[in-house]
Amino acid sequence: MSRNTKINLVLLFIVAALAVLPLALGLGDHKEEPFAGADGEAESAITEIEPDYEPWFSPLYEPPSGEIESALFSLQAALGAGVLAYYFGLHRGRRQGEQRALEREAGNVPAGAAGKSADGQD
Numbered sequence: 001m002s003r004n005t006k007i008n009l010v011l012l013f014i015v016a017a018l019a020v021l022p023l024a025l026g027l028g029d030h031k032e033e034p035f036a037g038a039d040g041e042a043e044s045a046i047t048e049i050e051p052d053y054e055p056w057f058s059p060l061y062e063p064p065s066g067e068i069e070s071a072l073f074s075l076q077a078a079l080g081a082g083v084l085a086y087y088f089g090l091h092r093g094r095r096q097g098e099q100r101a102l103e104r105e106a107g108n109v110p111a112g113a114a115g116k117s118a119d120g121q122d
Contacts (some may be wrong), residue, residue, distance in 0.1 A: 022028065046053050063069040 053105060
C-alpha cells in the first residue's frame with residue numbers, strides 16, 4: 001500500500017469519526033435542537049444576556065421554512081464548490097499546457113506525442 005493511500009485512509013477515518021462521534025456520544029441531547037447552526041446559538045446567547053436587544057439589520061429574504069433555508073444554503077455551497085473546482089481545474093490545465101509547450105520548445109517531446117505529426121497535421 002502506497003504512502004498516499006495510507007494518508008487518504010487515515011483522513012477518511014478522521015472525517016467519518018467527526019461525523020459519527022457527536023451522534024454516538026450523545027452531544028447535544030440536552031438541547032431542543034441539538035445540531036442547530038451557529039446563528040441560532042448566537043441569537044439565544046444574546047437574548048439571554050440582553051433580553052431587549054434589537055438587531056441592527058433584518059434579512060432581505062426570510063425563507064418560509066427551515067427546509068427551504070437548508071436547501072438554499074446547500075445550493076449556495078454547491079455553487080461555491082463548483083466555482084472553486086472550475087478555478088482550480090482551469091489553473092491546473094493552464095499550468096499543464098504551459099509545461100507541455102515548454103517541453104515541446106525544448107525538444108523533449110516528439111511532435112507526434114503531442115497529438116501532431118511531424119508536418120504539423122493530425
